[in-house]
Amino acid sequence: MSGQISPRQLEAFHAVVEHGTMTRASQQLNISQPAVSRLLADLAHDLGFALFDRRDGRLVPTQEARFLLPDIRRVLDLLDRISETSRDITQRKAGDLRIACLPGFAISHLPRVVADFLKDRPGVTVTLEPDRPERILEWMVGEQFDFGITDGFDGHPAVEREEIRVRTVCIFPQDSPLARQDVIRPRDLVDQKLIHTRRDSPFFRLLNEAFLADGQSITTFVEARQFTTACEFVAQGVGVSVVSELDAVKYRGQGVEYRPFRPAVPHRLSLVRPIHKQPSMITLEFMECFAESLHPFRQQDE
Incomplete structure (x- = not known):
């Protein structure tokens, strides 16, 4: 192999295999026919063998190309999945969220908030771990969880917090x-x-x-x-x-x-996260949703 194969070369090859002509392949890829021809020529050069034979006006894959075709399809499928997943991540519809909380929250308010959050985010997975405040602080300092809900928090240089006073x-x-x-x-x-x-x-x-x-x-x-x-x-x-x-x-x-x-x-709740761990977009969005869910219960200054 003499060069680096590009995804666009594989797409051009697959399109010609599917349609049998460069004209229809170029229409599918929304590029010119000469551009398809160049991609195939470069791919053949990089691989070191011919990709197509011409039969009755159609381009038919060579034996060598047929041998590679299953792997090429798997690569293109993987690229499609990567693109789809990246779109979901950008739109906050995919990701992993690890939450540590007080035991009471694990069976009262939090499950409803998590359930509402997941309704439109089928690609998001959640880990929920309840424990005492001391343990939650250890997890935050050790960057083992993305977000924590605790009380009695006096502060720590490795932990960022938002305090909410609940009635x-x-x-x-x-x-x-x-x-x-x-x-x-x-x-x-x-x-x-x-x-x-x-x-x-x-x-x-x-x-x-x-x-x-x-x-x-x-x-x-x-x-x-x-x-x-x-x-x-x-x-x-x-x-x-x-x-x-x-x-x-x-x-x-x-x-x-x-x-x-x-x-x-007031019950002084602290919403905490590791200060040195860059939070994911899904973490920040959930923290915002959770804080908003507490709004009806906040203690107002008297």
Whole structure:
């Protein structure tokens, strides 16, 4: 072989094989007949043997050319797939997305957002891995995931973040006297069986400050790591809790109600990604979609 074979040469060869004449091949390729002739001459020179014999006014592949034809077709098919995939990537319809999140998100808000995102993106694959905040930070620093959803994040030089404050509400069984109130305050929960997040969590510290500011103290009944767990306890009639509205809304119609909690104790979510890993277009688009999905639940400044 004396030169580098180009895809255009292979396309010209295949078009002549399919149509039998350079005239029809040139029409298919939308180039002139002399251009087709030059491509074939260059290809024959590069390969070192003749490509066609002329029979009854048609060009017929030589035995050597026939031997190569299956491989040439596979190459052209592969090039077509590459072109199609690249178009899908450019249009955000193909790619791989690796998401790390808090366990509660894996079974509450996130699946719906991912499902909506994938509807018009059949070429996108998603890996979803739930774990505790410490582990999510490790994954971001190690560039093992594209995007993370966590809380209690104090910052890291290798991680970029966007903080979103999500409203919290008081959730309680629907037959509770609390249902008669428009707003729930710490003083209203003094005689209630309170279910709350772990005492070492940033959210518990904020909640405890709200109780102290109202002249009250928290009396623990059940301590749970996740808001979803607290909501399950409330749905079973165990007690009441203060949780993210993102989680509470999933329990509407399941024997519970909720009301705004004052003073506002927002759940501080952090949307994080590795700062030194160039994000894919699909990652940036999903991060934007996810942030937008939180808009109805954002805590407004009071």
